Amino acid sequence: MQTTVSQEAPKGSILYDPKVRGIFYQVVLVAIVAFIIYEAVTNAAENLQRAKIASGFGFLNNTAGFDINQALINFSAAGSTYGDAFIVGLLNTLLVSAFGIVFATILGFIVGIARLSKNWIVSKVAMVYVETIRNIPLLLQLLFWYHAVLAPLPQPRDSINVGNSFFLNARGLFMPKPLFAGDAWVIWVALAVGVVATILFRRWAWKQQAATGKLYPINWISLGFVVGLPVLMWILLALFGANPISFDVPVKGTFNLRGGMTVYPEFVALLLGLVTYTAAFIGEVVRAGILAVSKGQTEASSALGLTSAQNLRLVVIPQAMRVIIPPLTSQYLNITKNSSLAVAIGYPDLVQVFMGTVLNQTGQAIEVVVITMAVYLTISLVTSFVMNIYNRRVAIVER
Template sequence: MTRPSGAAPVPTLGRPRLRGLLIQAGLIVVVAALAWVAVINVAENLARANIATGFDFWNVTAGFDISQTLIFYSAQASTYGRAFWVGFLNTVLVAALAIALATIIGFVVGIARLSPNFLVAKLASGYVELIRNIPLLLQLLFWYNAVLKALPDIRDSVMLPGGGYLNIRGLFLPAPNVFGGQTLALVLLGGIVAAIAWRWWRRKTGRIAATPLDIAVMAFLVLGLPLLVAIFIEARISFAYPQMGRFNIRGGLEILPEFVALLAGLSIYTAAFIAEVVRAGLLSVPKGQTEAAYSLGLRRGPTMRLVVVPQAMRVIVPPLTNQYLNLFKNSTLAVAIGYPDLVQIFTGTVLNNTGQAVEVVVLTMAVYLTISLATSLAMNIYNKRVMLVER
């Protein structure tokens, strides 16, 4: 059917666009209605079962002990809210250390898989195939029950040089006490930030490679400045040594076997996947780049560090982000070996004591969601920096 001459053209974009907006608005209304109905049903069921709602339990005294605390915590004086922060910090500590260790191990193994040395390449390949095909939970149980539970009892503790002890309860080391420690920590943190800012500014001004001036300035900011402040405030360092008792060891720095088992399991398991990501990224770099570097006189080490790895990062970073997120979420398996993380403390002990499952579970899910989104945002920002820009 033909349109009569002189007639106004029929809009081809307005109606489909309007129809799409109406459909999306209707979908939002339906989802909101379903969510509202679910909230009403949950509230009615909780009221019918005489279960309290709200976050009034946050300021109630906890009344239970926690084996590892990075901040002050007392079973008689601290609240459920304080217990939440203890579990949160324990989770962040083990996840951050595991991410650092897994990244180092993964890069080393991934590069080793492409080594011209037959033995090194096969050992790296065997590590990847063995570790990534065994469930993480079994690996955690192996480290905890088969390795760390085989350590001697307290009475037969292994004495370490410097005043430390090793037994089935964990590793006990001298704990440093630093006079003016908070000031030194702030100065050290400020020096690190200043060193990063200096390097960023130098790269912006065209100094891509670090010069002796850059190294000297950053070394002063990170090491020299805290040393000068320590001399100025007459900082002193003393050590609190662990003392062997009849049934236990008091004082010093205690590293729990649950912490070591979780850290080892997460690091080694995730490193196997990171190694494959690194290997794929290295193989994505054209071979001509390596040959060009060799023709300029670079050896294998500098070629890998200066030519291949920087170009491979654009392929490595996106799947590496997924591995970091998986590691953080896999840390919830800590409950299987008794490590006091957020899930074990908050959705375990606190939930059992208060009975407020909805609030506790929703808050825990919100924490993991927030940290995952923050990690993704940071890695996406870094990914934009390492992406190759077509000219």
Template sequence: MAAAWYLAANAAGNLAARHMGLGFGFLGDTANFDIPFKLIAWDDSNSYARALLVCTLNTLLVSLMSIIAATLLGLLVGIMRLSANWLVRNIALVFIELVRNTPQLVQIIFWYVAVLQTLPPIRQSIALPGGLLLNIRGLYLPILHIRDGSTALTWLAVALLLATPLLWPARVAGRRIGAWALLSAAGAAVAFAATVEDVEMPALRGFNIGGGTQIPPELVALWAGLTIYGSAFIAEIVRAAIMAVPNGQREAALGLGLHPGQVLTHVVLPQAVRIMIPPMTSQYLNIIKGSSLGAAVAYPELFQIFAGTVLNQSGRELETILILMAIFLTISLLTSAFMNWYNRRVALVER
């Protein structure tokens, strides 16, 4: 308490000595700069507060994408690491040791400079099937324009499509639905096609590819860097958790006549999940915090836009850094609150 008080008093004293006030009024000022990648509308004449929202969403996007991808990849590598096959086991080992023992920043810059910057220039774009274009500026996807007033139908179609795998094992009057579930998917596809007004294909226009939507290489590099680095650690967590499941469980399952795949998915993994959740939480937090390395590859996330451009233009060092810390703290605390809730939900209830 005393130390915090001293630090606060010291900061206030030094601010006064430098004729710097502490205030958050600057957030309403016009930003007057461009943000190259955004999820919501952004205009140069918007305020700093809007810039904060735009870059927070960018940070959340890359964090969420990385967490999902790192979990899946980590699970795969962790299981590979325990495989009975020598080659599979050692590929996983080399991957983990290589990734875990090189700095994360170096990896992100590697993906950006050594991999993505060697793609061809826009005039020699690689045309992928489905009208996709791949070049040094990123991956260009076609976008669909939905007819006015039919948004609800579109969402219904998406929901139907997502529900199809859930319908598959369901039973009606004691009989499995099975292949009949495909009917809902087909219905969804028809409904979806009906709502699409037209498809906008990416094409070369002037300096850039016009039309369609773009996934910039900065996002891909950061995503790849965070995912692959995180997955190596997650793989080790997965391996540790699987090995922590008592061997008797496995033997009993095999004794009941389940084949090895079933043993893994029905017996071992459900128990391993309980063990891996707490260390996984801190790994997820590392991924979220690591997203600030995006500044090195020009990805407009919180740290680059807010602690970079906004800080420099407004000259409000203390305020911008305080806001930045508060936002990261909030995201991290919410993540761990969710993971703790999930942990309690799946924990064994012992009586």
């Protein structure tokens, strides 16, 4: 009689526990990755030392020695540092990204709704726009806006004059610059109060609508709070002889314009390219989201007497947002990352200023690249975090 010897490990052994094995493999993987990173950093440090290239972030305190035409903070070649140049590039990137997200969203929703229009011409024009714009590389579109549209504008001496306050030429759009006096803080306080009042009123109006069904002119009242209160305070200050806000109007000279504020053509070209390109993709996202809403919802709202505009604004779009938000987040991230193409038309964004001029002058390749990558990663993570919060608010709650 043969006896079979069991090949199984004793029940008390932890060697064959799946959880233990999983933890062991993860520890080994982390150790391997840490070793690779250590070797890469050590090797890079040795190569930099051998090439007599300084390392570290001390270069950020050195004088920059170059000018930047568009700077949201005070910047000069003699008095500003490479750290200041980094901040200027970062702010310019955030500026064009913020405007790009707002305008691309508006245009994208218009295009997406237009593609579903019952008007044949409107739907076909929107279709041609989408199929044309999204199939042309963004870099070519930026070069088109910059060289073909903005470059042919007249020279400063032949500027297009609008009301002796706005001047348009090949160097940009020159417009009045607001100057705030010491008592302008009253207007800013009024604006803050208006924003808070708008938020509180909208919440109250939504609760009243849910409880009683009564609709309030939320948008008009909100506009009155946000715009009306600051304007009212401005008028009151003016009646008492104060001048909280004045304007520095540009003056046309022999060869150029002096004073005012300037919107440079590089910024306009980059913004137009990002908006028109991204809006084509957002339009398709919006169209898909609207088509995902059941037709029964539209039929029910029509039976209740809602107009087509009310049906779209109050019924279809709120439900479509649950489908629109995830891919829309990706398009917002693309706007920020695609803004790095600004180097092709000379817009002083983070890549052009920091990875271009600063890197060429300092030679701190590793530090500059790491900082730039960390900035774009941080912007993307913050954008995703905010959009995920909003996505959870509009998501369907399972019952």
